[in-house]
Amino acid sequence: MDNIFDLPNKNDLTYGRGYIYSLQYHIVWCTKYRRKVLTGGISDDIKAYLQSMAEDYKFTITAMEIMPDHVHMLVDCSPQFEIPRMLKILKGNTARWMFLSHPEIKTKLWGGHLWNPSYCVVTVSDRSREQIINYINSQKER
Incomplete structure (x- = not known):
């Protein structure tokens, strides 16, 4: 019997119990009022914190760039991880952590958000994956 699946490179697949997947999402979110508060060492702190969250929640950040007013990430996650739930966790936890670690940012935002x-959120195919990685990595150069 012929293989009914036209699968990408076997190394790009993740194997679960009873399923195989390859899911990547390009995710972008902005600061409130597009205020440029993610500058200096704050961007490095956010990167480190997001990496630790990825380890805790068992997803992979393939590429990430923190701009002064927004965050770009290319994420590889399991099918059980719902995107709205993931973003609620990422945004909520980073906001709480940032206000505790860098209370000075709260003064630059109205209402404290x-x-x-x-x-x-944009799904990424095998054909566009390298383009997205290059795009995210080149954000600081633009």
């Missing part, structure tokens, strides 16, 4: 409630 770090993140805009909106976000952008």
Whole structure:
């Protein structure tokens, strides 16, 4: 019997119990009022904190760049991880942590909210994966 699946490179797949997957999402979210508060050492702190959250929640950050007013990430996660839930966790935890670690940012925001409630999520195919990684990595150069 012929294989009914046209699978990408076997190394790009993740194997679960009874399923195989390859899910990548390009995720972008902004600070409230697009305020440029993620500058200096704050961007490095956010990167480290997001990496530790990825380890805790068992997803992979393939590429990430923190701009002064928004965050870009390419995430590889399991099918059980719902995107709205993931973003609620990421944004909520980073905001709480940032206000504790860098209380000076709260003074630059009205109402004390770090993140805009909106976000952008785009699925990534095997063909566009390298383009997205290059795009995220080149953000600081633009």
